[in-house]
Amino acid sequence: MTATTEVPAVERPVRSIAAARVDRPQPPSPLSASLTLGWRSVLKIRRIPEQLFDVTLQPVIFIVMFVYLFGGAVSGSTTEYLQFVLPGILVQTVVMASLYTGISLNTDIGKGIFDRFRSLPIWRPAALLGALLADGIRYVVAGVVCLGVGMAMGFRPDGNMLEVLAACLLVLVFAFSLSWIFAFLGLVMRSAGAVQGVSMLAMFPLTFASNVFVDPSTMPGWLRSWVDVNPVSQLVTAVRGLMAGAPDAGAIGWSLFGCAVLVAVFGPLTMRAYRRKA
């Protein structure tokens, strides 16, 4: 290597733009920063719509499959089973969708874009909140698809509009709370694959060992004792009650309590991991 190095043709505009000073304005407000980062996630959904498969195609397959496969055996008729299982599949879909938070967070960190965000003078939790906000859109899509397919197949909620909306809202709040666990895993695990693996491991006992698909009364005692305390069961009971027009205050209360516990435990843990993240 010689000391003489020729510099390729200078591009004048580059030099001048780089030299022209643009002064730094006041940093954005926490809300504005979070919304901007949420907007980023929405753009990504638009660019790669495949990432919505788990909240669009998957619930359709689940509803059709479970209703026609087990409907007759479990409830005597598919119509009856649909009435029972739809709120459950709605919950299951949204709960499963929430693990995506961890995977996308972990991917971001691996790609270095988080470093850039963290080197900016923005409110620290904005990147996390932005991602969580955008995930809300996925949950809404899941809810609409589930209800849409269900209604098309003959599901009829007995509750009024307000109660159905409240049911959906409750599911959203729960998913938002649960996604803190996955955000935490996303921050501390080494790879997106590992996040997915561990999350799925947690997901099966949460969603299948519950009252989503069947009435737990025929289950063995040990399983029932888990099913009864499983927060997903409480949520499903609450959602079923609301959609049937018979709100179960106890189940709603327990679900909200579960949400509060999740956020209270995993919120600070996640924020701590986030601040420490190298």
Place this chain on the structure above:
Amino acid sequence: MTTLAIEAHGLVKTFGENRAVDGVDLAVRAGTVYGVLGPNGAGKTTTVRMLTTLLRPDGGSARVLGHDVVDDADQVRRLIGLTGQYASVDEDLTGTENLVLQSRLVGLSRSQSKRRAAELLESFDLTEAANRPVKHFSGGMRRRIDLAASIVVTPDVLFLDEPTTGLDPRSRGQVWDIVRGLVAGGTTVLLTTQYLDEADQLADRIAVIDRGTVIAEGTSADLKASVGRSSLHLRLADEAQRDLAERLVAQTLDTMPHRTPEAGVITAPVADPDLVADLMIRLRAEGVGIDEIGVQRPSLDEVFLALTGHAAEDDDTERTAA
């Protein structure tokens, strides 16, 4: 006293047993380019991550424009720009979207952001790629979009972590030119590199870092001077005049010329490059024809070898976060 844009005292960062950074001191004057030169795993990236508030030092302290990187991290973030070793823009978003995102995050309004994004894309020669996702960009384009994202507002101090690793010469030249433009605008630049000629080309001062410590510091000329003298390289037009030429070289430069295996080529150490002018006059006076003549300073490669006892590697080994 000149103001220091960056000062670090005894920075330490350990990862388990590994002392990735082991007592780094730096002093970077405002408005200059400072090169941090070292092989893979020397601790360059870790140092930059501490200076940019991304990593908390385990020991020592550092200030950017007078603000402590730990206690006053928010203030530091308002002053710096960072382009990481891995191009840290969003691969799924387009060039425009990335720059608008970045502009919004530093606090520009929606319309200002759009304008600034268009302006930067235009001047970084990326207009055609404005609406393409970054993952389809070439290596040089990626690095440019990454740099553009770091300067949506002019940073007072810009950190560039291996800004040209893996780029072709033309793209490297473009990056260098952007850096020079920024410095002309008053920005202080700290850049890490494994490329010796890059430090030589851009940096006012260079710190050579190896195994987590600074092993030499100074201007590129200082570093070269610390290693050895320059050397004369003379190619004669006529091989037959070799003996005469060697005598003249010996007399004028007061050193022993080396005979090289190459026909008609004489080399000799030069203590004072000024004497070479005298030599040329004498060669002309004695009628010795010159085909080529030059004085070469030792390259930074030689500097690195002399300082570390091992050559600077710029191989393709995977870069780790160390």
